[in-house]
């Protein structure tokens with residue numbers, strides 16, 4: 001469907017020429033490579049073939065990682081724009097790029113040894129190697145600090161035991177960054193390679209959401225890993241949580257893409273579809289929905305852009321990132337639901353993107369910290385009182 005993407009407050013003026021070039025190249029790729037077939041893969045509950053290599057080719061993996069490690073050396077706003085354009089296509093595509101970039105490349109780049117960086121980052125940037133991030137466990141989702149996965153030392157090696165659940169790309173990953181407690185009970189990151197004895201990654205079936213992305217478990221049953229696979233430069237829960245800052249920032253931009261797709265589709269459809277002798281966009285009730293959508297998208301765009309500036313200046317706080325993730329995902333989810341209704345019966349069909357975006361966004365509002373958890377983070381930040389204790 002041909003449409004114009006919304007920029008009601010001329011936010012383009014806030015972007016650099018490089019930002020616009022990046023946006024156009026990813027936008028064109030999504031239009032050609034994702035939109036024509038995404039419904040088919042979603043309906044079939046099948047990951048998009050070679051998606052990681054394709055993302056590597058367009059520079060969407062580790063865009064802000066320095067070029068010496070295979071990244072593109074771009075700024076944080078470019079990263080956000082890439083996530084926005086990918087999620088206009090589908091949240092599954094953005095998920096793959098954000099896990100690889102923020103949850104696998106970021107911790108290796110930030111906390112890894114030089115050997116780890118040289119060995120993994122260029123391969124991950126090209127998409128020839130796929131990574132996943134294991135934090136959530138069957139008994140510990142919102143409260144990762146309670147994790148049971150742990151390791152004991154055995155000479156030059158560690159022996160890792162535990163289970164991770166809901167892990168994006170686990171079934172197709174070559175490596176997993178697994179967060180586990182050491183003998184002292186402190187959280188550490190370990191790079192586990194596929195193929196090591198005792199390590200399995202069963203797929204999670206029957207999802208109604210993110211059906212074009214593989215989700216699975218990480219099962220570690222006496223997995224023996226060399227100590228050189230431990231990320232040396234971080235100890236404690238702040239390790240995985242700081243990776244989440246980067247991924248949540250990307251999501252706050254990404255979901256704007258899904259919302260734009262829903263809004264623009266609804267605007268076009270209701271301008272063309274006639275009932276009672278006139279386009280349904282002419283009815284006040286439909287105009288209210290469209291007016292609220294463009295207002296909410298514009299507010300989300302400004303929030304994301306300002307957060308990008310703060311992030312470029314290394315001034316963005318985790319609580320500011322929580323606010324943007326929570327607000328923007330909620331905005332996109334509400335718009336997907338309203339836009340679906342505006343297409344009437346046609347809104348449930350795969351020819352239109354709303355139902356797919358809506359189902360995807362039900363995961364996005366849950367992962368990377370749920371809607372309620374982010375509210376409590378904001379509450380803690382403004383009151384100074386910790387509701388988790």
Ligand code: TGC
Pocket residue numbers: 094095096098099133135136141142143144145168236237238239241242244245247318367368369370373377388
């Ligand atoms: P708490 O005691 O508050 O903090 C423990 C330590 O961590 C530090 N910290 C952070 N550091 C960096 N960034 C952040 N955002 C941080 N938040 C906290 C904190 O300063 C402390 O450091 P230190 O040095 O004093 O030890 O921790 P808590 O156990 O009370 O938990 C706080 C809470 C609930 C906010 C946190 O655990 C949380 O965010 N829970 C949500 C879990 C979550 O988001 N999981 C996401 C899993 S990954 C995923 O969903 C990927 S989906 C990917 C896709 O497909 O796109």
Ligand code: FAD
Pocket residue numbers: 099132133134135136140141142143165166167168169210215363366367368369370371372373376387388
């Ligand atoms: P729970 O923590 O059990 O929460 C259930 C409900 O209780 C939620 O509504 C929550 O808001 C609420 N709740 C919990 N605590 C409180 C509280 N203190 N106060 C008020 N309400 C509360 N994890 C990874 O590590 N890596 C991945 O790649 C990854 N990918 C994912 C992909 C998908 C498709 C999905 C669905 C999840 C993924 N996750 C991943 C896991 C995700 O981060 C968790 O699902 C999420 O953090 C919530 O944990 P939970 O599902 O155990 O829910």
